[in-house]
Amino acid sequence: MSGGFVGQIIVRVLASLVSIATAFTMNAVAPQQSSAPVHTRSNAVTTTAKSSTTAVKPIIQPTPSGVVRQTALQENEYGAHWSEADGLAAFLDGNDNVFVKNAQGVIDVSEHQHEIDWDAVKNSGVDGAIIRISYGWDNGYDKQALRNIRECKRLGIPFGIYMYSYAEKAADGAAEGADVVNLLKGAGVSPSDLTYPVYYDLEKWSWSGHHPPTSPYVYQDIVASWWNQLVSAGYTKLGVYSYTNYLRGPLNSQYIHERTSWVASYGSRVGFPITTALRGWQYTSSGSVNGIAGRVDLNAFGMADGGEINGTSEFGTTTSSSSHATNNTEYAGFDVQQLPLMDLPSGDYFINTMLKSTSSIDIPGASKSDGTTIQLYSWNNSNAQKFAFERQNDGTYVIRNKNSGKVLDVRYAAAANGAVVWQYAANGSQAQRWLIRNAGNGYFIQSALGNWVLDIAGANRANGTRISLYRPNGTKAQLFVPSSTDFAAKNGLLVKSAVNNKVGMDIRWGSLSNSAPLQIYQSNGSQAQRFSFKQVGNGLYTVLNDNSHKAIDVPGAATDNGVKLQQYTANDTDAQTWALWKYADGTYALISMCSGKAIDIPSANAHNGQRVQMYTPNHTAAQRWKIE
Numbered sequence: 001m002s003g004g005f006v007g008q009i010i011v012r013v014l015a016s017l018v019s020i021a022t023a024f025t026m027n028a029v030a031p032q033q034s035s036a037p038v039h040t041r042s043n044a045v046t047t048t049a050k051s052s053t054t055a056v057k058p059i060i061q062p063t064p065s066g067v068v069r070q071t072a073l074q075e076n077e078y079g080a081h082w083s084e085a086d087g088l089a090a091f092l093d094g095n096d097n098v099f100v101k102n103a104q105g106v107i108d109v110s111e112h113q114h115e116i117d118w119d120a121v122k123n124s125g126v127d128g129a130i131i132r133i134s135y136g137w138d139n140g141y142d143k144q145a146l147r148n149i150r151e152c153k154r155l156g157i158p159f160g161i162y163m164y165s166y167a168e169k170a171a172d173g174a175a176e177g178a179d180v181v182n183l184l185k186g187a188g189v190s191p192s193d194l195t196y197p198v199y200y201d202l203e204k205w206s207w208s209g210h211h212p213p214t215s216p217y218v219y220q221d222i223v224a225s226w227w228n229q230l231v232s233a234g235y236t237k238l239g240v241y242s243y244t245n246y247l248r249g250p251l252n253s254q255y256i257h258e259r260t261s262w263v264a265s266y267g268s269r270v271g272f273p274i275t276t277a278l279r280g281w282q283y284t285s286s287g288s289v290n291g292i293a294g295r296v297d298l299n300a301f302g303m304a305d306g307g308e309i310n311g312t313s314e315f316g317t318t319t320s321s322s323s324h325a326t327n328n329t330e331y332a333g334f335d336v337q338q339l340p341l342m343d344l345p346s347g348d349y350f351i352n353t354m355l356k357s358t359s360s361i362d363i364p365g366a367s368k369s370d371g372t373t374i375q376l377y378s379w380n381n382s383n384a385q386k387f388a389f390e391r392q393n394d395g396t397y398v399i400r401n402k403n404s405g406k407v408l409d410v411r412y413a414a415a416a417n418g419a420v421v422w423q424y425a426a427n428g429s430q431a432q433r434w435l436i437r438n439a440g441n442g443y444f445i446q447s448a449l450g451n452w453v454l455d456i457a458g459a460n461r462a463n464g465t466r467i468s469l470y471r472p473n474g475t476k477a478q479l480f481v482p483s484s485t486d487f488a489a490k491n492g493l494l495v496k497s498a499v500n501n502k503v504g505m506d507i508r509w510g511s512l513s514n515s516a517p518l519q520i521y522q523s524n525g526s527q528a529q530r531f532s533f534k535q536v537g538n539g540l541y542t543v544l545n546d547n548s549h550k551a552i553d554v555p556g557a558a559t560d561n562g563v564k565l566q567q568y569t570a571n572d573t574d575a576q577t578w579a580l581w582k583y584a585d586g587t588y589a590l591i592s593m594c595s596g597k598a599i600d601i602p603s604a605n606a607h608n609g610q611r612v613q614m615y616t617p618n619h620t621a622a623q624r625w626k627i628e
Contacts, residue, residue: 073105073125073126073287073289073298074284074287074288076266076283076284076286076298077284078094078266078267078268079093079094079095079268080092080093080094080267080268080269080281080283080284081094084101085098085101086101086306088101088102088103088306089101089102089103089104090102090103090302091103091283091300091302093268093269093270094267094268094269095268095269097269099270099279099281099300099302100281100300100303100304101302101306102302102303102306102307102308102309103300103302104127104128104158104301104302104309105128105298105299105300106126106127106128106129106130106196106298106299106301107121107126107130107287107292107297107298107299108129108130108131108132108162108282108297108299109130109131109132109144109148109292109296110131110132110142110144110145111132111143111144111145113144113292113293113294114144114293114294115144115147116144116148116151116291116292117290117291117292118148118152118154118157118291119291120290120291121157121290121292122155122157123291124289124290124291126289127158127301128157128158128159128160128195128196128301129157129158130159130162130196130199130262131145131149131152131159131161131162132145132161132162132163132164133145133149133162133163133180133183133184133187134163134164135163135164135165136164136165136166136176136179137166137172137175137178137179138175138179141183141186145183145187149187149188149189153193158195158196158309159194159195159196160194160197160198161180161184161189161194161197161198162198162199162201162241163176163179163180163199163200163201164201164203164205165201165205165222165226166205166207166210167213167222167226168211168212168213168218169213169218169221169222170218170221170224170225170355170459170460170476170477171225171460171461172222172225173221173223173224173226173459174225174229174458174460176200176226176229177225177226177227177228177230178229180198180226180229180230181230181233181235184198184233184235185233191234191236191237194235195309195310196237196278196280196301197237197238197239198235198237198238199238199239199240199241199262200227200238200240200241201241202223202242202246202251203243203246204250213250214249214250215250216251216252216253216256217253217474217475217476219250219251219253219256220253220255220256220473220474220475221355221459221475221476223240223256223259224255224458224473224475224477225458225459225460225477228457228458228459229458232458238259239259239261239262239276239280240256240259240261240262241260241263241264241280241282242260242263243264244263244264244265244272247260247263247272255474255475258275259276260274261274261276261277261278261279262280262281262282262299263280265282266282266283266284266285270283274304276304277303277304278302278303278309279302279303279304280299280301281300281301282297282298282299283298283300284297284298285297335451335472336437336444336446336451336453337437337446337450339437339438339439340437340438341395341436341438342436342437342438342617343391343395343436343619344391344397344436345484345581345584346389346390346391346584347388347389347484347485347486347582348386348387348389348485348486349386349387349388349389349484349485349539350379350385350386350387350482350483350485350537350538350539351385351399351445351480351482352379352483352537352538352539352540352579352593353456353476353477353479354441354442354476354480354481354574354596355461355477356376356461357537357574357577357593358378358379358536358537359377359378359379359463360377360379360537360538361374361375361385361387361454361480362374362375362376362377362384363375363384363385363401363403363423364377364384364464366382366383366384366404367404367423368403368404368405368406369404369423370423370424370425371411371423371424372406372422372423373420373421373422373466374422374423374466374467375463375464375465375466375467376456376461376462376463376464376465376466376467377463377464378463379537379538379540380538381538382403383401383403384401384403385538386401386402386403386485387399387400387408388402389482394433395435396433396434396435396448397434397435397436398432398433398434399434400426401423402485406423406424406425406426407423407424407425407426407432408421408422408423408434409421409422409423409424409429409431410431410447410449410469413429413430413431415449415450415452416469417470417471418457418468418469418470419452419468419469421454421467421469430448430449433447433448434446434447435448436482438596438616438617439474439479440559440595440596440616441479441559441595441596442476442480442481442595443479443481443596444472444478444479446472447469451471452470452471452472453470453471453478454468454469454480455467455469455470455477455478456477456478458477459477479596481591481593481596482581483537483539483540483579483580483581483591484539484579484581484588485538486582487533487539487541487580487588487627489532489533489535489541491533491546492530492531493530493531493533493627493628494523494525494529494530494531494627494628495529495531495543495626495627496523496625496626496627496628497520497621497622497624497626498621498622498624498625498626499601499604499621499622500606501626502522502523503520503521503522503606503607504520504521504523504529504625505519505520505529505552505612505625506518506520506528506529507528507545507548507567508609510528510547511528511567512547512550513548514550514567514569515555515567515568516548516550516566516567517564517566518552518564518565518566518567518611518612519610519611519612520601520607520608520610520611520612521609522608527545527546527547528545528547530545530547531545531552532544532546533627536572536577539580540577540578540593541580542572542576542577542578543590544570548567550568550569551567551568551569551570551571552565552566552567552576552578552599553566553567553568553575553576554575554576554592554594554595554614555568556575557573557574557575557595558594558614559594559597560614561597561613561615561616562602562613562615563613563614564611564612564613565599565611565612565613565614574592574594575592575594577592577594578590578591578592578593578599579591579592583619583624586626587626588624588625588626588627589617589619589623589624589625590625591617592614595614597614597617598614598616598617598618598623599612599613599614599623599625600612600613600614600615600622600623601613601622601623602615604620604621604622606622
């Protein structure tokens, strides 16, 4: 091996290491710096500036007609480059592996490229563009969006759309989705106009007084909410965009990864396994294209099977928050039937959603009629929100509304995504049988008809939102916690263990401080052992110590077994919200609304000083309490 060849390898390796280190340090690779909403938001994370020494290498690309043309799209500084494979234009990584063939060179643009000369762009050989339409919600159009869309239409340049997200929660995702729909319609962009998808740009943003999500579960709800707004309006060609570090961190979710078809990575390879039918790699932010002043992001797009991208290409886009189609085959996120069953104590319950703990399943207008569809509604303690869970011999439940006497039923026993769930006179059919499945962080209510669960449409938390059947996806829109209906909020109560009624819950040393442990201690009647139950939802309570006036709290809203409990200043979060399950002997289990787990005495060892913990409900005496 010659010394010159070895030197080239060393240079390539060092360049790759620099690329990785740069991306890690910035922890963000944006299509462009996204502007903040004028009145409140600070600037979003910016793109790392790249070297301006990248060479322009005209590539000969055959067209379908056999005529060759030149395109002036560069390679990146780490060796990813344009070439050909099987007689088709192709994009290769730095190790000469084909990323896509029949590839298209695509730019993504926003107001940061200022006014673009689109005639010059088209003549340069660019195959397409992805245009930023907005950021956040209620901020109007990107300053160049309308012009960029008009010009691409005028010149017949294939295009897609992206919007930069500032969502913190599912409701924000829904707001961003609804906003994009309105902007697309206002710009005259119909679904048939789009060659490339409408992309949801998810990055670590900056907004004064707010914080980007860190949990994949939160992001799942955000994506599902955004996605359903677009799908409901007829825009089904959709995708997620992000960068590799974020995809392995806050976006580390199968649900999101299966929707991610465009990835930013400025090294020698994409570094993320894109599994969608369409594949896009944003390989540099330092591109130079005739007609654009300054730098522009360059991308390689293609179909995984090497087919041609066109306006009718099937990209494997999802049609709902709970289903995913790949090559026209329906995909179920996972089989909920593999999860453990949860047996509830017999009785009457509210069915509270983990999406918004202050809302429950409700019969609209307290109707007593057959065929009334169920909905989400704010808690009100009414019989329209109370349900008897009647356990059957096969382990299923009939769920009967206390007001109407009707039971929850899948209309015509036709299970499908979006299938109507209504109340109907009991008839003993499988369409009226339900199972409770433990997800580890809440409970699915599964139809006995198969791998279908109750789902809040679009993860929308508004009153009146429809609740129907969908394939399971693990988002909070499908997780519920039942709570007993017959506990009355009271002050100054002792919470004694069913293991030994001479001991009960106690704040260690009568502390007034945050983070003081919740423990078991011999009953002494002190204020450190007395608690007030403040109702905050249907059968839901904040439990406040009468001495410190602080709430029983799950540290960090953790969902793991074994997490030790504490007291903390009341903050109205689910980490301090408790459902009660009542047993026939008058004892109760206290169930956390952030995990669906029960307050538990480890190994039922109720000695003085024993700290209590969270644990999967098992109905044993270690998890049962006499509240008096």
